[in-house]
Amino acid sequence: MKNIYAIGVGLIGGSLAIDIKKNNPDVVIHGISRKDATLETALSLSLIDKKATLDDLGNADLVIVSIPVDATVKLLPTILDKISDKGLVVDAGSTKVDICKVVENHSKRRNFLAMHPIAGTEHSGPTAAIKGLFVGKTNIVCEVEKTTFKLQEKALKLFSDIGMRIRYMNPADHDKHIAYVSHLSHISAFMLGKTVIEKGKNERDIFDMAGSGFASTVRLAKSSPEMWAPIFKQNRTNVIETLEEYISNLTKFKELMKDENFEAIFDEMKSTNHIKDILNGIN
């Protein structure tokens, strides 16, 4: 593997480039982005070795697509059109159904591997890229059987080498489950932020009182809308379902408050406390 093309050189694409380059110093990382300024930043941070365009993809051993999921759906067929028979394309999108669907009948489907490396921060862009982001994290691989075995093997080694554990899942299950543990968390944080900001408009004291608990719970509300609006759009049905369940649980809690049933409120919290065990090992 000599020539890797990173389409998107932000938090995910940039962080992948750092770790892959560290493990494979001879590899040349070519960066592709809509904006030249982004590429210049990525170059200056040494995330990439060279700037490139989509027309160079024939030269690629590996193409890593880490752009908003709506852009991935639009661009993926063109990317596959342009790569050689030995080239592999992987994506890092937070949704998998629409992305897999758009290439299901593509003549180069076997040159594509659908992935979701579950790692990140609330920051975005090339300056958000950090080394070691993927160590100990999970990489969900979808429809692995649809990818040429040799290309699968190559990609899985690359991602294992940067510290990821691989899990296999079909796209529908991926999108359904990730709605709960990732997409809902983002909406919960965004709406918590909104609620407090609305109240705080005329009451600056509120923010003086914000402690580490609030900061942690609302952290994801700093995330990029450019990245997240398309995710919610593609995973609309699942996200609506999680929102309905979340709102229903909050409403029940509110009703218990109104009824002054604090024993039941105690029990609600007690029975959720074992989230401790579930979270063990996640940081």
Place this chain on the structure above:
Amino acid sequence: MKNIYAIGVGLIGGSLAIDIKKNNPDVVIHGISRKDATLETALSLSLIDKKATLDDLGNADLVIVSIPVDATVKLLPTILDKISDKGLVVDAGSTKVDICKVVENHSKRRNFLAMHPIAGTEHSGPTAAIKGLFVGKTNIVCEVEKTTFKLQEKALKLFSDIGMRIRYMNPADHDKHIAYVSHLSHISAFMLGKTVIEKGKNERDIFDMAGSGFASTVRLAKSSPEMWAPIFKQNRTNVIETLEEYISNLTKFKELMKDENFEAIFDEMKSTNHIKDILNGIN
């Protein structure tokens, strides 16, 4: 100040004891708790120097009450009954209206200072006590004018010395504002945890997919129900108001999803993004 009595030697009481002892090595920290096992743990961790009981409080220069807020309301008049004229009692409760109210006509009201040091973690008990917990954090002081000036001064120096900045507020404003930035965050996290746990019961894969974003958003769901049920009870009206606004914002978001109005969803997120600036400096 020689003899400090810590009623409650958990996360808050224990952490205060550590930092106060460090700044004032000659002080003797006496621990009081319902459970002897808790005091033994606090002794073995050197959070306290000695075990004591409420009957010893006549000897106290300072009493720090860091127990669940329902217990504080019950116990506070008795504590004030027992202290000497030169003794000061402070509490660290997350609610202030009920606590101030229960002592408003007490003959020793001027020996009491109502506080809320806004610091903590999701852990509890003496083993959760850590040094430096209060550095750079805010300590809300309520009804400062009702406390003898010399005793105020003594307490404020002690808390400034452990790194806290002091803010003054009336109890009603405290309880209203803290409902937004602290109490709502806890409910939001508990119900997020509940929603995911309910879904995960039959689908273990969900937890395999949980990343750092989920861990951060749900962190407060590890908090102690013994501590939090009484807080919600005392701050019931304010908490219900914040919940109604939060549920309304989530419901609007869900309706936008149903209407496929992703431009508006983008705007919702974009306009909340400046939570970044608000959170700056909070960790």
